[in-house]
Amino acid sequence: MMSGGPSDATHRKRRRRRGPKGSGVDGPSIPRAVTTNGAGPEEEEEVVEGKAMELDAGMSAAEVEGVVGSHLSETRFDQCPVSPLSLKAIKDAGYEKMTQVQEATLPIILQGEDVLAKAKTGTGKTVAFLLPAIELLSTLPRSPSINLLVICPTRELANQVAAEARKLLKYHRSLGVQVVIGGTKLPQEQRSMQSNPCQILVATPGRLKDHLENTPGFSNRIKGVKVLVLDEADRLLDMGFRRDIEKIIAFIPKERQTLLFSATVPEEVRQISHVAMKRGYKFINTVKEGDEETHSQVSQMYMVAPLDLHFSILYNVLKKHIAEDADYKVIVFCTTAMVTKLVAEVLSQLKLNIREIHSRKSQSARTKVSDEFRKSKGLILVSSDVSARGVDYPDVTLVIQAGLPADREQYIHRLGRTGRKGKDGLGLLLLAPWETYFLNSVQDLSVSQAVVPTIDSSIQTGVKDALGRVETKSKESAYQAWLGYYNSNKAISRDKSRLVRLAEEFSQSMGLAIPPAIPKLILRKMGLNNVPGLRSVVAKVGPWQPVSACLSPGHRDEILLARGAQAKSDIM
Numbered sequence: 001m002m003s004g005g006p007s008d009a010t011h012r013k014r015r016r017r018r019g020p021k022g023s024g025v026d027g028p029s030i031p032r033a034v035t036t037n038g039a040g041p042e043e044e045e046e047v048v049e050g051k052a053m054e055l056d057a058g059m060s061a062a063e064v065e066g067v068v069g070s071h072l073s074e075t076r077f078d079q080c081p082v083s084p085l086s087l088k089a090i091k092d093a094g095y096e097k098m099t100q101v102q103e104a105t106l107p108i109i110l111q112g113e114d115v116l117a118k119a120k121t122g123t124g125k126t127v128a129f130l131l132p133a134i135e136l137l138s139t140l141p142r143s144p145s146i147n148l149l150v151i152c153p154t155r156e157l158a159n160q161v162a163a164e165a166r167k168l169l170k171y172h173r174s175l176g177v178q179v180v181i182g183g184t185k186l187p188q189e190q191r192s193m194q195s196n197p198c199q200i201l202v203a204t205p206g207r208l209k210d211h212l213e214n215t216p217g218f219s220n221r222i223k224g225v226k227v228l229v230l231d232e233a234d235r236l237l238d239m240g241f242r243r244d245i246e247k248i249i250a251f252i253p254k255e256r257q258t259l260l261f262s263a264t265v266p267e268e269v270r271q272i273s274h275v276a277m278k279r280g281y282k283f284i285n286t287v288k289e290g291d292e293e294t295h296s297q298v299s300q301m302y303m304v305a306p307l308d309l310h311f312s313i314l315y316n317v318l319k320k321h322i323a324e325d326a327d328y329k330v331i332v333f334c335t336t337a338m339v340t341k342l343v344a345e346v347l348s349q350l351k352l353n354i355r356e357i358h359s360r361k362s363q364s365a366r367t368k369v370s371d372e373f374r375k376s377k378g379l380i381l382v383s384s385d386v387s388a389r390g391v392d393y394p395d396v397t398l399v400i401q402a403g404l405p406a407d408r409e410q411y412i413h414r415l416g417r418t419g420r421k422g423k424d425g426l427g428l429l430l431l432a433p434w435e436t437y438f439l440n441s442v443q444d445l446s447v448s449q450a451v452v453p454t455i456d457s458s459i460q461t462g463v464k465d466a467l468g469r470v471e472t473k474s475k476e477s478a479y480q481a482w483l484g485y486y487n488s489n490k491a492i493s494r495d496k497s498r499l500v501r502l503a504e505e506f507s508q509s510m511g512l513a514i515p516p517a518i519p520k521l522i523l524r525k526m527g528l529n530n531v532p533g534l535r536s537v538v539a540k541v542g543p544w545q546p547v548s549a550c551l552s553p554g555h556r557d558e559i560l561l562a563r564g565a566q567a568k569s570d571i572m
């Protein structure tokens with residue numbers, strides 16, 4: 001049971017001082033830390049391990065499994081220093097026991113500490129940061145200021161966090177939540193914020209910046225922020241978002257509490273966490289040292305096969321899974337938005353029950369598909385990385401990752417869409433032989449090789465016919481997107497003639513006789529002009545058209561990728 005406070009004996013602590021390079025201080029040498037919130041050159045981080053790791057030496061194997069394997073702790077919410085209004089809402093939501101990350105972080109956040117928390121996917125991190133933040137807000141005098149700002153990398157996740165906040169706010173009648181996300185009308189959001197200013201704002205970085213720059217009075221309201229949350233913190237602090245986040249942080253008071261949450265916290269993120277957090281922040285890690293960052297009840301497999309078999313393998317695996325589980329609910333992750341569109345079209349032609357989600361879809365279509373997938377069974381969602389992180393679709397039975405994930409972290413987050421809340425799950429990573437180097441980065445996880453299934457002729461014919469019915473335009477866009485994605489991958493793009501050969505393989509796998517021509521402008525932006533083997537066309541641009549207007553869907557993303565920017569989930 002939690003008696004409150006980081007001094008609780010169930011919390012093991014070790015203090016970790018990080019000094020300037022070569023200072024001989026414990027931990028890896030890092031450059032001199034200069035913080036944005038007044039911390040000195042020496043960064044201090046306190047590592048607090050969650051109660052989950054406190055295993056009694058006398059425990060039986062089954063007991064140990066029960067503690068480590070379970071996402072729930074033994075502590076009930078009603079044993080915590082939480083207001084009756086929140087407790088009532090928690091009860092209505094059906095939560096009784098705290099999850100381990102909630103138990104480990106609540107007392108420390110309630111004490112006003114800055115926290116960087118790591119806990120596996122689907123273990124209740126959202127409530128872990130929302131609940132104590134709401135407790136703090138409920139003690140503040142009423143004002144039109146924004147007091148809690150939650151930043152999320154994708155729109156679907158922002159909506160989901162706001163929905164969870166609304167659940168917890170059910171009886172806190174004086175507190176409200178609003179969402180600002182890209183893909184919706186800015187003036188509409190401006191009007192709604194003016195007519196009903198809320199204390200809690202959940203936002204994606206781009207749209208938040210837009211409001212800071214264009215919405216009258218908004219930068220003043222944000223000066224009221226007392227708690228800042230970066231959900232999926234490592235994603236928000238990587239190169240794709242960091243500059244936006246730094247700009248946003250510059251508008252927020254330095255005197256605040258900052259909470260960073262994610263299932264993955266690479267060392268680089270800990271090293272730059274001072275961008276957002278105060279010196280002396282607490283690092284709460286509920287993943288036991290030596291334990292895998294993925295769930296043991298999720299069985300992970302990889303399969304290696306030439307690209308020209310990938311559509312057939314995908315069809316075969318899906319058909320088999322559907323036959324085995326009437327309540328199937330599958331997510332197929334693809335490398336880019338336009339490849340996602342193509343895969344969805346091919347699988348739809350094969351009469352599977354497919355929905356498609358990626359950045360090239362309108363926000364209303366994305367929201368509709370996301371809501372439908374949340375509630376349904378017997379459905380396959382073909383998705384780009386817009387669904388990779390945070391989104392909580394219950395009872396996903398299988399996650400397939402077709403092609404290289406952006407990195408180890410993205411692999412873990414995508415896989416984490418299954419096996420949530422302690423449930424079972426299956427993961428399959430489908431790679432071409434030249435992509436197998438990726439397996440090195442996940443070798444500490446239990447990913448085992450699966451045998452490539454025998455593809456019978458009916459499957460082959462079915463796939464060929466389906467590909468024949470898909471529009472050539474979709475294939476052309478997928479080819480360009482594919483080239484852009486792999487061109488942004490240093491390991492593969494180093495040898496351009498090999499990249500071109502591989503892209504041709506992909507083109508053949510879609511049933512194209514010759515690889516499509518690519519607008520010169522795009523090739524130039526990708527740094528691939530004059531590379532032998534790539535055909536180019538001059539895109540027609542009218543005098544009244546911006547260059548972007550002549551780009552086929554997906555080009556904008558590919559340009560960003562080609563510039564070497566880490567693609568933002570928002571545009572994937």
Ligand SMILES: Nc1ncnc2c1ncn2[C@@H]1O[C@H](COP(=O)(O)OP(=O)(O)OP(=O)(O)O)[C@@H](O)[C@H]1O
Nearest residue numbers: 095097098099121122123124125126127263390392
């Ligand atoms: N104490 C609890 N008891 C039961 N269910 C809970 C509890 N807390 C949260 N949940 C539920 O657990 C599910 C997963 O929570 P959440 O989406 O916050 O996980 P997460 O750790 O943020 O995952 P990810 O790393 O994928 O973002 C949600 O459906 C949420 O409503």
